[in-house]
Amino acid sequence: MSSEIVINTLDYLKKIDFLKNLSGLEDLSKTCKQGLYPKDSFLFKENEVGENLIIVTSGHLDIFKENRLIAKRSIGEMALLGNQI
Numbered sequence: 001m002s003s004e005i006v007i008n009t010l011d012y013l014k015k016i017d018f019l020k021n022l023s024g025l026e027d028l029s030k031t032c033k034q035g036l037y038p039k040d041s042f043l044f045k046e047n048e049v050g051e052n053l054i055i056v057t058s059g060h061l062d063i064f065k066e067n068r069l070i071a072k073r074s075i076g077e078m079a080l081l082g083n084q085i
Helices: 009-013 025-031
Strands: 063-065 068-071
Touching (some): 009 025
Antiparallel strands (some): 063 068
């Protein structure tokens, strides 16, 4: 695993359109965890119930559903919305 990447979480969250005006953003930033994922690892698989929001700050991420690319950078917003589409 490569060296740890540390970002200022609150500053980064303020740059995300759907989060930047959220009340309690500072509290949310304190609960965030940063991590590195090896190339070709799975963050989750289709039909798993999500409990996390994963924000990609660097690197490349591809999300596939039925062999079709559906997302590139920020994933997990459905988990925040109670798995409702």
